[in-house]
Amino acid sequence: MSLYNAREAEEKWQKKWKEMSLYTTDLNDKDRKKYYNLVMFPYPSGDKLHIGHWYNFAPSDSWGRYKRMQGYNVYEPMGFDSFGLPAENYAIKHGVHPQKSTKKNIDYMKKQLNAMGAMYDWSTEISTSHPDYYKWTQWLFLQLYNHKLAYKKKSPVNWCPQCQTVLANEQVVEGQCERCDAEVTKKDLSQWFFNIRDYAERLLDFSDLDWPEKTQLMQEHWIGKSTGSTIVFDVVDPSTKKPTGKTITVFTTRIDTLFGATYMVLAPEHKLVDDITTDSHKENVNDYVEKAKKETDINRSAEGREKTGVETGAYVKNPINGKIIPVWIADYVLASYGTGAVMAVPAHDERDFAFAQKYKLPITQVIKPADGSELPLDEAFTDDGILINSETFDGLPSSEARKAITKALEKGKKGELTTQYKLRDWLISRQRFWGAPIPIVYCNDCGEVPVPEEDLPVVLPLEGVDFNPKGESPLATVDNFVHTKCPSCGKPAQREVDTMDTFVCSSWYFLRYPNAHNTEKAFDKHLTDTWLPVDMYIGGPEHACMHLLYARFITKALHDFNFIDFDEPFKKLVHQGLITKDGAKMSKSKGNTVSPDEFVEQYGSDVFRMYLMFMGPFTDGGDWNDSGIKGIARFVDKFYDLIYTKADVQDEETLQKMLHKTIKKVTEDMEKFQFNTAISALMEFTNSASKTRIDYESKKIAVKLIAPLAPHLAEELWETLNQGDSVFNAKWPTYSEELITEDTVQIVVQVNGKVRATFEAPIDIQKDDAVHRAKKIKKIQKYIEKGTVVKEIFVPGKIVNIVVK
RNA sequence: GCCGCGGUGGCGGAAUUGGUAGACGCGCAGGACUUAAAAUCCUGUAUGGGUAAUACCAUGUGAGGGUUCGAUUCCCUCCCGCGGCACCA
Numbered sequence: 001m002s003l004y005n006a007r008e009a010e011e012k013w014q015k016k017w018k019e020m021s022l023y024t025t026d027l028n029d030k031d032r033k034k035y036y037n038l039v040m041f042p043y044p045s046g047d048k049l050h051i052g053h054w055y056n057f058a059p060s061d062s063w064g065r066y067k068r069m070q071g072y073n074v075y076e077p078m079g080f081d082s083f084g085l086p087a088e089n090y091a092i093k094h095g096v097h098p099q100k101s102t103k104k105n106i107d108y109m110k111k112q113l114n115a116m117g118a119m120y121d122w123s124t125e126i127s128t129s130h131p132d133y134y135k136w137t138q139w140l141f142l143q144l145y146n147h148k149l150a151y152k153k154k155s156p157v158n159w160c161p162q163c164q165t166v167l168a169n170e171q172v173v174e175g176q177c178e179r180c181d182a183e184v185t186k187k188d189l190s191q192w193f194f195n196i197r198d199y200a201e202r203l204l205d206f207s208d209l210d211w212p213e214k215t216q217l218m219q220e221h222w223i224g225k226s227t228g229s230t231i232v233f234d235v236v237d238p239s240t241k242k243p244t245g246k247t248i249t250v251f252t253t254r255i256d257t258l259f260g261a262t263y264m265v266l267a268p269e270h271k272l273v274d275d276i277t278t279d280s281h282k283e284n285v286n287d288y289v290e291k292a293k294k295e296t297d298i299n300r301s302a303e304g305r306e307k308t309g310v311e312t313g314a315y316v317k318n319p320i321n322g323k324i325i326p327v328w329i330a331d332y333v334l335a336s337y338g339t340g341a342v343m344a345v346p347a348h349d350e351r352d353f354a355f356a357q358k359y360k361l362p363i364t365q366v367i368k369p370a371d372g373s374e375l376p377l378d379e380a381f382t383d384d385g386i387l388i389n390s391e392t393f394d395g396l397p398s399s400e401a402r403k404a405i406t407k408a409l410e411k412g413k414k415g416e417l418t419t420q421y422k423l424r425d426w427l428i429s430r431q432r433f434w435g436a437p438i439p440i441v442y443c444n445d446c447g448e449v450p451v452p453e454e455d456l457p458v459v460l461p462l463e464g465v466d467f468n469p470k471g472e473s474p475l476a477t478v479d480n481f482v483h484t485k486c487p488s489c490g491k492p493a494q495r496e497v498d499t500m501d502t503f504v505c506s507s508w509y510f511l512r513y514p515n516a517h518n519t520e521k522a523f524d525k526h527l528t529d530t531w532l533p534v535d536m537y538i539g540g541p542e543h544a545c546m547h548l549l550y551a552r553f554i555t556k557a558l559h560d561f562n563f564i565d566f567d568e569p570f571k572k573l574v575h576q577g578l579i580t581k582d583g584a585k586m587s588k589s590k591g592n593t594v595s596p597d598e599f600v601e602q603y604g605s606d607v608f609r610m611y612l613m614f615m616g617p618f619t620d621g622g623d624w625n626d627s628g629i630k631g632i633a634r635f636v637d638k639f640y641d642l643i644y645t646k647a648d649v650q651d652e653e654t655l656q657k658m659l660h661k662t663i664k665k666v667t668e669d670m671e672k673f674q675f676n677t678a679i680s681a682l683m684e685f686t687n688s689a690s691k692t693r694i695d696y697e698s699k700k701i702a703v704k705l706i707a708p709l710a711p712h713l714a715e716e717l718w719e720t721l722n723q724g725d726s727v728f729n730a731k732w733p734t735y736s737e738e739l740i741t742e743d744t745v746q747i748v749v750q751v752n753g754k755v756r757a758t759f760e761a762p763i764d765i766q767k768d769d770a771v772h773r774a775k776k777i778k779k780i781q782k783y784i785e786k787g788t789v790v791k792e793i794f795v796p797g798k799i800v801n802i803v804v805k
Numbered sequence: 806g807c808c809g810c811g812g813u814g815g816c817g818g819a820a821u822u823g824g825u826a827g828a829c830g831c832g833c834a835g836g837a838c839u840u841a842a843a844a845u846c847c848u849g850u851a852u853g854g855g856u857a858a859u860a861c862c863a864u865g866u867g868a869g870g871g872u873u874c875g876a877u878u879c880c881c882u883c884c885c886g887c888g889g890c891a892c893c894a
Contacts, residue, residue, distance in 0.1 A: 174891090214809060214888085221890060223809070228894080252894060265894090309890085332892050351892055422893055502858045541888080578888090614830070616818055620811090628817065628831040634845095635830085666813055677819070680829035687829095748825050753875035755825050779861095795814045799824050 004640035006604030009716040016115050016715075022726055023119040025075040027527065035072035036531050037064040038510055038570075040539030040547070041079045043502075045086030046106035050593045051612070051624060052586060058609035059618050059675055060538040061118035064669050065708040067536075068119070069732040075512040076119050078370050079126035080106050083134070084502025085163060085179050088434035092468060098434045099462055102129060110596065117605050117712055119728070124516035128505035135457035135645065136437035136512065137505050138524035138552070141439060143561055144624045145450050149195045150428075152440075152448065156269065156293075156335075158426055159187040163468030165431040166191055167499060169424050170546045172223075184757055186293065186518030192429035192438060192498065196553045200225065200421040202567075210572040212619075215544045222545040224422025228253035229406050230339060231415040233264060233316035235276055241315070241324055248272060248316055248327070251420055254348065255409075256401035258320050259390040261343040262356065264327045265309065266291035269335035276327060285329060292331045305473075307332050307355045309440070316345075318780055319414035320405065321391065331526060338420050345554050346380065353380035367398065398658045427549065428501045430764045432468035433474040435499030436460070438719035443486035443493040452487050458495070473497040487668030507550040510534055510569055529565045537570040540578070548573070569581050574673060576623020586624075594624055597622050606710035613675035613709065635679075636713060639686050639706065643699050643717045657737055658688045663735035666705050675709065682706055710802040747775040750801040751783040767794040774800040 017023060039060040042053060049057075054575045062075065067076040082102045090105075091098035104125065124383040126133050143398035144150040158167040162182035166189060171178040196203075200223050206216045228251055235246040248264065249551045266273055268289045277285045288334055308385055309330030317324055333342050342652065346356035347365040366387040369377055369647050376380055384398035393401050409415030429438060437458045439451035451458055461481045467474045475481055475497040486493035508522075514531045515523040533555075539547075559567035578585065599608045611632045616622050662685040669678035681707060694702070700721055707727045719725035742763060747770055749757040757777050761770060771792045773779055784804055791803035 188884085216890060217809065224890090224893065226893075254894075304894085332894095334893065337893045344894085349894065351894075354892095420893075422890095454823045544889080590872080620818095622817075625817075625831095637845095676817090677829080679818075746825085750824085750875070753824090753873090758825075789815055791874060793824095795824055799875085801824080801874055 002426060002642055004604065004637055004713070004716075006712070007635070010115075010117060010220060010604050010606070010712040013712045013715045014114060017117075017726075019120075020233075020726065022728065023076070023121050024123050025073065025121045027075065027531065032071060034074035034531055035074045035152045036063075036510075036534045036536075037067060037076045038534045038537050039073055039076075040537075040543065041081050041240075041506070041509065041780055042109065043081040043084065043086050044109055045090045046100050046105070046147075046588050046593075048105075048595060048597070048739060049109050050586060051596050053595045054116065054609065055579050055612050055621070056538065056540070058116060058615055059576070059673070060536075061120075061711075062609070062675065062708040063536060063538075063670075063673070064119055065711060065728060066732070067337065068728055069704065069707065069730060071731065074119070075123055075233055075514070077124050077126075077516075078113065078122065078569065079118040079509065079513065080109070081130065081502065081506050082106065082127045082129040083435050083655075084196060085165075085430075085434075085506050086502075087129075088432060088467070089179065091434070098467065099129070102127075107406055115597075115600055115605060116321050116609065119711075124513050126512055126516050128436075128502070129434070130510065131317045131457045131459060132519070133509075133512065134460075136434045137500065138439040138451070138456050138458060138510070139522050140508055140558075141436075141500065142453060142456075143563075144194055144451050144557060145440075147557070147561060148647075149198065149557060151195065152192050154188060154190040156186045157189050157191050158184045160184055162573065163432070164521075166427060166429065166505070168427045169544075170426075170503075170549075171606045174765060175435060186277070191427055191501075193425040194504075194553070196426045196550075197421060197423055197554050199424050199556055202556055203423075203549065208569060211570075212541075212573065212575055213571065214546065215541060215575065218541075218544040219549055222423060225419060226253055226421075226698050227419050229255045229409070229415050230418045231255065231258070231319060231343065231400075231409060232413070233319060233343070236315050236317050236324060237329075238278060238313060238315055240284045241317075243317070246272070246276065248276075248341050250341045251337045251418060252343060254345065254398075254402075255405050255415070256347040256349045256384075256387060256393075256396075256398040257366055258343070258405055259343040260317065260347050261318055261323075261325060262364055263325050263344045264316055265333045265344050265352075265355070266312075266783075267331045267332055267333040267335035267340040267774075268329055268331075270333075272339045273312070273329060274282070276312055276314040280309055281313035285312055286749060288329060295331070300581045304774075306507070307358060309352065309355065309359065319409055319412065320536060326361075328355075328359075336424060337422060348380055348382055350380045350382060350512055364389060370397065370778065379642050383685070391631050408471075413719070420449070426501075428504050428555075429498035431471060431473045431502055432469060432499055433460075433465060435502060436505060436611040437475065438496040438498055438500055440496040440652050441484060441486060441493045442496065443489060443491060445491060446488040446493075447492070449486055449488045455487065455605055460499075465515060473499065475499070477560070503550050506547055510537075510551070511555075513565075523563070524599070525563065525565075532564070533569055533571045535571055537573045538576060539673075541575040553673070557740045575619060577617070577619050580622050582622045583623060584636075599626065599629065604636075604712070606637050606713045610679055610709055612634075612678045616676055617672050618675055632679075635683055635686065636710065638690065639682070639702075639710075640717065642686055642690055642694060643703060647653070647693045649693045649695045652695075654699060655689060655692040655694060658685055658692070659701060660735040662738060662740040663701065663705065665735050667732070668733070671710065679709060682709070704728060704730055704733050745797050747774070747797075749800045750799060751780065752803055753801060756780060756783060763797055765797075767792075767796075770794055774802065782787070 021583050039057055056709050064074050064076045087102050088098050091101040158172050160167050160182055162178040162180045169751040177184055230249050234243045236243055246586045306766055308326045314328045315324050316327055316668050338459050346363040348353040348367055352431040365375055366389045368388050370385045387393050387396045387401050406415055437460055439458045461478050465474050465478055482494050483494050484493055511523045511528055514527055555569040556567045558564050586593045612631045662681050664679040666678045703714050703717045714727050744760050745763050746758050748755055749762045755781050787804040793801040
């Protein structure tokens with residue numbers, strides 16, 4: 001039996017920390033360097049925190065404690081992302097009001113977070129569904145609105161028939177709703193957008209950020225920049241071939257293939273479709289457009305789907321050679337990208353090739369392979385090459401031709417260099433109840449009028465609302481909410497009834513934390529510039545193209561509005577790995593979630609959090625399996641007994657060497673977020689020190705080393721060592737280089753690269769000496785005698801390799 | 806299809822400016838303590854030979870090839886798993 005009672009100690013210290021206000025950060029401290037240590041705040045959708053949260057939160061807290069011991073003024077806030085679909089769907093399912101279920105879930109989660117014993121500064125807790133918070137989310141909306149970055153527009157949008165609301169592009173995963181997996185359809189609706197596209201180029205700049213390569217790549221792909229040219233084609237009369245005065249602009253990255261354009265294709269939603277279609281083709285075209293509208297994205301973009309399209313009867317003139325080509329409509333061209341129209345070059349584009357084959361359209365080859373190989377006839381040749389059949393441009397390589405042809409078109413104003421992005425504007429309105437109301441009023445006389453700042457918040461009515469989704473915002477049925485006065489002229493007017501996407505709430509919460517008590521402003525400029533950007537941000541990689549992109553956009557916008565001096569929210573970002581259960585993602589619906597509570601009850605928070613960290617690298621995650629948790633429990637007992645038990649040190653030199661090696665190893669591993677190897681180093685030290693015994697001063701160092709990883713245990717032992725203050729006010733130990741340098745090393749002797757023997761030697765042994773000594777070893781002699789020595793290799797302090805032939 | 810990451814004992818994993826593969830932990834086996842069990846402690850534990858036991862030998866980091874005195878680490882081809890994107894012209 002160990003002497004340590006984890007449950008008692010943990011309860012005792014959680015209480016004491018609270019009494020001492022140990023983790024209440026002095027945000028105005030000017031003596032110490034600030035450190036903003038942030039973890040993505042949870043949404044109270046289920047009823048409790050699961051293992052995944054702990055896997056995320058506990059190491060983040062260990063990191064914060066480590067930085068604190070290094071002398072930083074660490075700020076580790078916590079709050080709840082309590083608005084939004086997850087919380088609302090949970091409430092509907094359980095037949096409770098979202099406000100009630102949210103509160104209940106938050107209360108329970110706080111209990112769990114308390115049991116974890118993290119150093120959260122609860123004095124600045126925030127909850128996005130509280131009017132004190134969403135008042136400022138609405139303020140944020142108004143700032144964007146005033147700077148023309150928020151606008152309402154009718155357009156085809158993603159519609160989830162299950163959740164009965166529109167969704168942002170980012171919330172559609174493989175054509176399905178991110179939340180409920182229902183197939184997403186398109187609807188023509190008037191909706192609110194944030195103009196994130198304006199920031200596409202700046203969002204590609206990661207130069208001052210310490211972010212995972214992978215996340216940068218994901219955002220880059222999502223933004224999807226490509227440079228090419230726009231080309232203007234004149235629409236010509238089908239019979240006379242004379243220009244009609246109308247033009248169609250296409251976007252291409254392959255202007256070098258312009259001579260190979262044998263037809264043009266418009267997206268069914270292209271606004272000129274109706275205009276250019278000739279009477280004899282109207283019926284066909286209308287049918288096709290109607291059908292395309294009904295198709296879901298998932299069907300329209302299914303891989304290997306056969307291409308379809310119809311002729312419009314219209315013709316356009318190729319500006320480079322005057323060739324007249326037909327205009328088609330096909331749904332493989334997307335209205336939302338580029339200009340919604342493409343020039344089709346079947347010889348050099350796979351999609352165009354497939355389409356041309358099906359509809360027997362001409363295929364003209366204009367590029368030949370640069371390496372002289374034959375042009376294929378049964379497929380498109382899509383690589384760059386040398387131009388052929390392109391009049392004066394023949395013989396030019398693709399890259400040159402792109403410049404030359406663009407130049408030629410520029411003269412006649414028929415083409416220019418353009419950049420396109422896949423990123424679309426952020427759709428932020430939702431036809432749901434549980435969100436921040438959009439602060440806009442519609443007046444018959446004044447039109448769209450923003451709610452004045454002093455009238456915020458536009459309070460979400462909590463009573464008398466049937467919040468079940470029905471395709472229109474539930475707020476539309478609340479008369480005393482809808483009917484109001486126009487802020488501009490005072491006449492009767494109606495409120496906007498849609499609410500904001502919950503990602504708007506979370507796109508700025510990190511700015512609010514230090515300002516949580518500010519009732520005058522969303523944030524104070526000086527305080528915010530002092531504390532931000534966030535020094536360390538930890539959360540899941542699934543937010544790469546949503547929250548993390550939105551937060552960067554909002555920060556840049558607020559910077560441009562002169563509210564803050566920085567334009568990136570998170571200086572360093574780390575993603576924790578995913579914890580699975582039997583290989584599957586843990587989820588409520590699958591019923592395979594694992595609760596941390598029983599483990600904490602049985603082994604204590606320290607053991608549980610250390611076990612999560614010991615499982616493997618933090619960024620890897622892994623499959624949950626509790627079989628090894630006993631090992632950590634044993635280690636904690638051993639460590640406690642080692643420090644608690646009095647015994648005279650037996651081997652001072654070995655102890656000191658081991659101790660200082662451990663300081664070095666743990667420090668380096670903490671820096672690299674390699675908690676698993678930091679813990680194993682502490683295990684090795686404990687095993688070793690149990691043999692050598694340990695003195696008082698070394699005990700203090702050992703306790704400090706384990707403190708970030710096992711805070712309660714360390715605090716308890718710190719007290720038994722008669723240290724008055726908290727161990728978290730103590731300084732992180734440093735090691736002595738001198739103590740860890742060995743004066744002798746083991747030199748490995750290899751023959752032909754295979755280890756055959758070893759010998760002890762001074763660390764600075766020279767080659768001649770080492771080779772000489774190696775050759776004297778009997779076993780080595782046997783190998784040498786079998787042939788002749790052709791080479792001797794010496795790696796200082798490590799290896800002698802004798803090559804025998 | 807494209808982009809990115811990974812594949813090491815029975816299991817989780819260590820070790821890479823190329824230098825003793827398997828640290829640490831789990832599990833397992835044997836032993837001590839105990840009337841017995843649990844707990845604890847000690848010893849062993851990549852695989853295959855080999856030995857009374859050491860010694861020793863061979864093989865071994867998804868597969869195959871290459872570079873090198875030497876490859877888990879670098880290069881090429883392929884297989885498998887995971888994550889992201891997906892008709893973006």
